[in-house]
Amino acid sequence: MKKYILTLDEGTTSARAIIFDECGSVVSLAQNEFTQIYPTPSFVEHDPIEILSAQYSAITECIIKSGLNVQDISCVGITNQRETVIVWNRLTGEPVYNAIVWQCRRTAPLCEELKSQGLEQYIADTTGLKIDAYFSGTKIKWILDNVEGAREQAERGELLFGTVDTWLMWKLSGGKIHATDETNASRTMLYDIHNLCWDKRLLEILDIPESMLPTVQKSGSVFGDIDIMGVPLSVCGVAGDQQSALFGQHCVNVGDVKNTYGTGCFLLMNTGETAVKSQNGMLTTIAATTQNAPTQYALEGSVFIGGAVIQWLRDEMKLIETAAQSEECALNVRDSAGVYIVPAFAGLGAPYWDMYARGTICGLTRGAGRNHIVRAALESIAYQTNDLINAMQNDAGITVTSLKADGGASKNKFLMQFQADISNINVICPDNAEATALGAALLAGITAGIIKDTNNINISATTFTPRMESDERSHNLSGWKRAVNSTISFTKE
Ligand code: ADP
Numbered sequence: 001m002k003k004y005i006l007t008l009d010e011g012t013t014s015a016r017a018i019i020f021d022e023c024g025s026v027v028s029l030a031q032n033e034f035t036q037i038y039p040t041p042s043f044v045e046h047d048p049i050e051i052l053s054a055q056y057s058a059i060t061e062c063i064i065k066s067g068l069n070v071q072d073i074s075c076v077g078i079t080n081q082r083e084t085v086i087v088w089n090r091l092t093g094e095p096v097y098n099a100i101v102w103q104c105r106r107t108a109p110l111c112e113e114l115k116s117q118g119l120e121q122y123i124a125d126t127t128g129l130k131i132d133a134y135f136s137g138t139k140i141k142w143i144l145d146n147v148e149g150a151r152e153q154a155e156r157g158e159l160l161f162g163t164v165d166t167w168l169m170w171k172l173s174g175g176k177i178h179a180t181d182e183t184n185a186s187r188t189m190l191y192d193i194h195n196l197c198w199d200k201r202l203l204e205i206l207d208i209p210e211s212m213l214p215t216v217q218k219s220g221s222v223f224g225d226i227d228i229m230g231v232p233l234s235v236c237g238v239a240g241d242q243q244s245a246l247f248g249q250h251c252v253n254v255g256d257v258k259n260t261y262g263t264g265c266f267l268l269m270n271t272g273e274t275a276v277k278s279q280n281g282m283l284t285t286i287a288a289t290t291q292n293a294p295t296q297y298a299l300e301g302s303v304f305i306g307g308a309v310i311q312w313l314r315d316e317m318k319l320i321e322t323a324a325q326s327e328e329c330a331l332n333v334r335d336s337a338g339v340y341i342v343p344a345f346a347g348l349g350a351p352y353w354d355m356y357a358r359g360t361i362c363g364l365t366r367g368a369g370r371n372h373i374v375r376a377a378l379e380s381i382a383y384q385t386n387d388l389i390n391a392m393q394n395d396a397g398i399t400v401t402s403l404k405a406d407g408g409a410s411k412n413k414f415l416m417q418f419q420a421d422i423s424n425i426n427v428i429c430p431d432n433a434e435a436t437a438l439g440a441a442l443l444a445g446i447t448a449g450i451i452k453d454t455n456n457i458n459i460s461a462t463t464f465t466p467r468m469e470s471d472e473r474s475h476n477l478s479g480w481k482r483a484v485n486s487t488i489s490f491t492k493e
Contacts, residue, residue: 002074005445006062006233008055009437010080010164011241012101015055017062018434019073020441022450024457026434027068030061037098042105045098048086051164052171059228070231075448077237077440079244080164082187085139087212088167089153090160093175097147099164100139107138114138119205126202128186128193128275128284128297135189136163141206154209161212163188165238172226177235181219182295183243186286191216193275193286196295219243220290220443237443239288241436242266246298247288248439249404249430250459257392257400258435259385261409265306267388268298271396280351280391288439290446299395301350301388305343307409309377312343319370323408329374330414336376338363340483343380351391352484356491362483381409382419383480389423402426406435413464421468422476430461 004027009016015034019027032054037045063070083102088095100106111131114123123131133139140161144151153159162170163184169177185191185198190208192199198213217223219239225232239247242260246268249258254272259265268287275284275297287296305312310326313319320326340362342348347355361373389400402425409415410429420427432438445451468476 002072003450004068004073005075005077005441005450006059006073006228007077007079007437007441007444008059008168009440010051010055010078010168012081012103015051015058016437017055017058018437018441019062019066019068020438020445022445022456024432024438024442026432028062028066030058030065032058044101044104046084046101048088048095048099048167051099052168055168063229070229070233073228073233074450075236075444076226076228076233077444078165078168078235079239079241079436079440080184082163082184082240082242083134083136084164085136085143085161086164086167087140087143087150087159087161089158090175091158093171096150096153096159097143100142102134104139105133107133107142110138110141114205123189123202124277126192126194126199127189129189130281130283131189135187137189137202137206137208140208140212144207154212157209157211159212160214162214166214169223169226169235172228173224174227177224177226178214179217179223180214181217181238181288182286183219183240183288184238185216187240193284193297218291219247219288220447222447234448235444236447237440237445239440239443242268242300243285243288243298244439245406245436246270246439247442248435248437249406250454251404252296255396255398255400256404257389258404258406260407261306261381261405261415262407263306263308263311265303265381265385265407266300267302267385267392268300269392269396269398269400271297271299271398273297276396278395280395281353282350282392282395288443290443299392301392303381303384303388304346304349306381306384307407308345309341309343309380310409312345313374313377319374324411326374326378327412327414329371330378333371333375336379337365337368337372338479339368339372339376340479341373341376341380342483342487343377344487348484348488350388352488354488354491357487358491360483360487360490362486363479378412378415379418381415382422385419386423400425402428405429406433416464417467420464420466422473424466424473426466427464428461429464430459432458
């Protein structure tokens with residue numbers, strides 16, 4: 001019986017392919033990096049053809065390494081960097097421009113224009129998003145306005161738009177599938193997350209022909225067959241990376257929360273069938289669900305500088321040689337000796353929203369040393385995450401009792417314990433580090449019927465339980481609050 005699931009995990013810097021068995025265990029993995037193209041310091045692009053070839057060679061390598069035949073694979077799941085835009089000609093299959101990556105700021109002026117037209121409320125109400133250059137809509141408009149002949153071709157119905165999931169499915173199906181899932185659609189700033197359709201008014205405002213847009217399906221549903229080494233395989237699950245991780249971490253019930261501790265941190269809370277409107281600048285987005293389940297929503301917040309503060313200690317301050325060494329430094333001291341780092345290198349996000357704030361180190365004494373600084377940097381990741389958890393609890397009226405953790409910095413046991421202590425919740429780190437890819441695999445496996453019961457999925461994990469006395473917690477949190485306040489007042493005139 002076919003019992004394997006192939007997952008394409010197409011990230012911002014690399015394309016990975018992973019084969020899972022029906023218990024969610026990794027059978028084999030292959031990864032290829034691709035080029036980051038920076039035409040100017042704030043423009044970021046990828047070559048769509050390079051993404052495709054990096055992904056395809058990861059797939060073939062992964063299958064060969066596994067020792068399986070392609071015929072042993074039951075179905076395919078796809079998870080991808082969200083918001084990134086590819087526009088191509090449906091007749092030739094050629095992209096008309098490089099992929100414009102989510103990080104690219106080229107449409108910031110256009111976003112300012114939309115704000116000055118008073119569209120913030122409409123866009124928040126319809127799409128759940130804030131007006132920002134991250135999202136796909138303004139990037140599509142940029143291509144149509146700036147690539148010679150693109151608008152005419154689009155108006156003739158010759159151009160197609162897709163996020164990377166759509167591009168991969170279209171190419172690997174020989175142009176038969178032009179589809180995406182609800183989670184990816186919900187990041188385009190063109191999708192009505194309540195009525196589950198492309199929003200005609202936004203398409204008009206951004207002058208985007210509807211004929212370019214993919215069909216939107218449930219994350220766990222049958223998208224069609226793609227050709228892998230001459231064998232047709234059915235794509236049965238698609239989700240944007242953060243929603244895929246939420247599903248992969250089994251956060252399928254109201255109040256379930258996961259945080260991905262990467263360069264930045266992405267915290268998502270499942271809010272069930274209610275699309276909660278945030279009062280704290282959080283985004284409202286669609287969570288991944290299977291075909292017959294009702295649509296679920298999530299609140300999403302991010303910490304701009306998460307693991308990046310550890311890179312800064314390593315690369316700029318030269319206090320550590322490797323990110324992993326930060327754990328040893330932090331454990332060498334009893335506490336941070338009253339030192340707080342507020343890593344507002346690029347302003348402060350939710351719930352403070354101060355774009356002009358800049359980083360500070362507070363509370364230095366003569367006795368404060370390298371280990372205290374490193375410890376304070378790790379603690380700052382947990383404090384910022386804690387601020388997001390509190391903001392989401394207030395928005396949703398839900399008490400969070402545990403947090404699922406993944407991402408590079410979740411390997412740091414000191415950080416995970418400090419998070420549990422400071423947030424007074426259990427922090428659960430699955431042993432399977434591939435939460436993002438696992439989400440897409442589960443969606444596909446459930447849809448294809450090879451995963452009947454998610455209780456059989458291997459969920460072995462390490463749980464960090466709070467150990468800090470409440471007095472100490474209050475003392476620490478009040479210090480953090482003062483540090484943030486002084487950071488904000490420092491940049492005020
Ligand atoms: P991304 O997907 O954003 O590239 P990853 O999930 O690969 O990020 O995580 C990388 C980040 O995690 C880096 O910013 C790095 O500094 C941090 N990191 C990796 N290992 C550790 C560790 N053991 N302790 C603290 N931070 C770590």
